[in-house]
Amino acid sequence: MDEAETRKFTLKDIATELGLSTATVSRAIAGNTAISEETRALVVQAAARMGYQPLQRARKTVSSRGGLSEQVCVVLPLALGLGGQLGNPFELTLLGGIGAALRERRRDFSICWQTPHDDNSLIEFVKEAPYRGFIFFGQSQFHDTLNRFAAAHLPMAVWGVETEDQKYCSVGTDNYDGGFRATRHMIRSGRKRVAFFGSMPPIAEARTALSQIAQRLEGYKAALASEGLSYDPEIVQTPLSSRYEGADSVENLIERGIAFDAIVAASDIVALGAIQALQRYRLRVPEDVAVIGYDDIDVASFSSPQLSTVRQDVIKAGNMLVSKVLRMMDGHRATSERLPTELIIRGSCGA
Incomplete structure (x- = not known):
């Protein structure tokens, strides 16, 4: 068994072999016309000799220059x-x-x-x-x-x-910091029962650590702890995403008789749905229940009342x-x- 069969060579290996830059080798393999045919041929030959295996993608094109x-x-x-x-x-x-x-x-x-x-x-x-x-x-x-x-x-x-x-x-x-600051603001404004609304991927099928909303939830938990409040899973609503997620979460808490005086939502859409549901139940925002969203989409500043939110640039x-x-x-x-x-x-x- 030769070396090419036991070792996976990289673009950097080919560049070192030929005395070229890694960028030049990458362009040559991709068929970039800025690279001369002579150089491209040298790179392709070296790649074949060394057994370099790039991600194989079909060389379809929408460009008259050829290649990808x-x-x-x-x-x-x-x-x-x-x-x-x-x-x-x-x-x-x-x-x-x-x-x-x-x-x-x-x-x-x-x-x-x-x-x-x-x-x-x-x-x-x-x-x-x-x-x-x-x-x-x-x-x-x-x-x-x-x-x-x-x-x-x-x-x-x-x-x-x-x-x-x-x-x-x-x-x-920084999703963690966004969730933390929104929750801490609610608590320092006098709220004691801060709910969290946000959809999460099914734990058995997806890595929740890779969920932006999961990180916002961790920030929420940390803010509760830092302000001396206990985490109560009953007021954390993490249903599957839908247009009615915020409204459904409000209805679920009210129908079960679970008290809450604030909502930190994982998106502005969820927060706006929650506000609509609160108003249907004749709960005043922010007097009875304060609400903060996430994202600062355009409509957030036009809602009634205007939506507090965590802005992402x-x-x-x-x-x-x-x-x-x-x-x-x-x-x-x-x-x-x-x-x-x-x-x-x-x-x-x-x-």
């Missing part, structure tokens, strides 16, 4: 148990941030019509997709496969959380995702980053 398209593809995988509707206001705003960043760089992007729902469907999609770069919205149960893509040098960036065993580049916000996030995936498309490394959040206080939680 230089477009970026935005992929919204179907998280287990959480539905597949494309229309979440936060995701649409993040798409807008990505689009603005790519337009500034005179690049196109596509949103795939497919919704990968498991490892096999995700792998098949990437193999067949005619794009060099990918931006994934969330990782959920796809964490291990995304790690495999990263090991195969697939240019990609993920909107989501960061974990210790993560090999791929992700961009996200979506434009900056979109720009960062684009910068990182384009950097990887050029053969460079990119590191994960966390963006800070900002607590925005409006009428729905008083002061």
Whole structure:
């Protein structure tokens, strides 16, 4: 058995062998026309000799230059148990941030019509997709496969959380801190029974540690502890996501006779649904129940009362995702980053 059969060679190994940069080797293997045919032939021959095995993707193209398209593809995988509707206001705003960043760089992007729902469907999609770069919205149960893509040098960036065993580049916000600050504000405003509303992936099927909402819940728990309040699982509502999640959670607590005087919601949509339900039960917001959402979508400042929320800088996030995936498309490394959040206080939680 020769060395190529026992060792997995990388782009860096090929670059060292030929005295080239890793970026040049990456472009040559991708068929980038900026690389001369002579250099490309040397790289391809060395890769074959060393047994280098990149992620195999079909060489379909929408470009007259040949090879994979230089477009970026935005992929919204179907998280287990959480539905597949494309229309979440936060995701649409993040798409807008990505689009603005790519337009500034005179690049196109596509949103795939497919919704990968498991490892096999995700792998098949990437193999067949005619794009060099990918931006994934969330990782959920796809964490291990995304790690495999990263090991195969697939240019990609993920909107989501960061974990210790993560090999791929992700961009996200400090979800723990956002949940902590929202909950602490409620408690320091005099609230004693603060409920948490937010959907979670089924524990048996997905890594809850990779859920942004799970991290917000951990921040909520930490704030209770820091302010001397006990965690009560009865006022934590984590149903599967739906348009009526906030309203259903309010109704569930009221019908069961469980007291609460504040709600920290894992999204603005959930918070707005909760406010509507509270008003149907003739509970005043914020006098009877204070509410804080998460995301600061446009409609948050137009609700009645105006919704307090945790703001994420979506434009900056979109720009960062684009910068990182384009950097990887050029053969460079990119590191994960966390963006800070900002607590925005409006009428729905008083002061």
